[in-house]
Amino acid sequence: MSQKEIYEIGQVPPIGHVPKHMYAQVIRADRFGEPKHAFKVEKIAVPEIRADEVLVYVMAAGVNFNNVWAALGSPVDVIGARQKAKYDHSDFHIGGSDASGIVYATGHDVHNVKVGDRVVIHCGIWDRNAPSVRNGDDPMYDPSFKIWGYETNWGSFAQFARVQAHQCMPKASHLTWEEAAGPTLVGATAYRMLMGWSPHVVRRGDVVLIWGASGGLGCMAIQIVKAEG
Ligand SMILES: NC(=O)c1ccc[n+]([C@@H]2O[C@H](COP(=O)([O-])OP(=O)(O)OC[C@H]3O[C@@H](n4cnc5c(N)ncnc54)[C@H](OP(=O)(O)O)[C@@H]3O)[C@@H](O)[C@H]2O)c1
The missing domain is CATH 3.90.180.10 (Medium-chain alcohol dehydrogenases, catalytic domain)
Structure with a gap:
């Protein structure tokens, strides 16, 4: 099958069909x-x-x-x-x-x-x-x-x-496609900050101040510290 030139935006190509x-x-x-x-x-x-x-x-x-x-x-x-x-x-x-x-x-x-x-x-x-x-x-x-x-x-x-x-x-x-696309960069960054520097990591029961908690990193940080107790 010949390779298609381009697919319009929103027109999903058949799986595995890569246009030029x-x-x-x-x-x-x-x-x-x-x-x-x-x-x-x-x-x-x-x-x-x-x-x-x-x-x-x-x-x-x-x-x-x-x-x-x-x-x-x-x-x-x-x-x-x-x-x-x-x-x-x-x-x-x-x-x-x-x-x-x-x-x-x-x-x-x-x-x-x-x-x-x-x-x-x-x-x-x-x-x-x-x-x-x-x-x-x-x-x-x-x-x-x-x-x-x-x-x-x-x-x-x-x-x-x-x-x-x-x-x-x-x-x-x-997760929807959009929900899945959002959190990885900020989530990985926040996780590394909070959990990546053992022994200086957040532990169960710690009180944590999250600066800028309405932002991308901040709202992931809230969820990570909540999950860690
Ligand atoms: N996003 C990343 O992947 C990433 C990776 C590495 C490093 N960083 C760094 O991490 C920081 C946060 O990034 P982000 O992507 O989470 O940004 P963001 O979504 O824009 O969030 C920034 C947060 O900071 C708050 N803020 C702004 N000015 C403030 C002030 N003067 N005092 C107190 N809070 C203030 C904002 O509050 P309002 O909502 O009230 O404005 C918001 O909650 C930035 O310094 C960024 O360079 C980000």
Whole structure:
């Protein structure tokens, strides 16, 4: 069957059918500024995936402040920084560091997910061949660590996102696509702050002051400390 050119927004391709092009919310350097002007819907070629990567059809995306910084081009020009580091030469940025979606294609080294799986994406990217990663150390300390959809291109503000296979986690079936897309970045960040620095972690019975509890990190922090008693 020949590859379709593009699917209109909201028109879900048959599972596993990857078109040549996709629509994406794109930032370019000549539009850096207020997000409502910096983001424009453009037609972009669907990215090729590497051996350890997965192409996810995005059902819902989560918004983060990093998308605002990327749109402003400040404090970091994310497009220029990637080009300078020879990490990605694209002259545009597709942001978005939270998503829920469906696996549409997998690289030949991918064994944890298959086409058709419903997944939530976490935003940590690293080089699987980096010595410390191979050694089993925390990949967040490896120089290769990056936040997907901010420090990398091909985030969730597009019909398809390109992710490393380990970023795919099973989507809880009781959550809607939107509910599943929202909490991972802020939830993981809050969890690491509260629970990641043993022995300096929140324990049952502790009194906890959550500063900024109405925000993204804060409302996840409330739920984590409540769950911990
Ligand atoms: N989101 C992430 O994934 C992430 C990751 C790493 C670090 N961070 C950092 O974590 C912090 C929170 O991020 P967020 O995404 O949760 O932001 P957010 O959703 O905008 O929440 C910010 C919170 O701070 C409160 N706030 C603002 N100004 C305040 C002030 N002057 N005094 C007391 N509270 C104030 C806001 O209250 P109102 O609702 O009343 O305005 C809101 O509850 C930021 O410093 C961010 O850079 C975020």
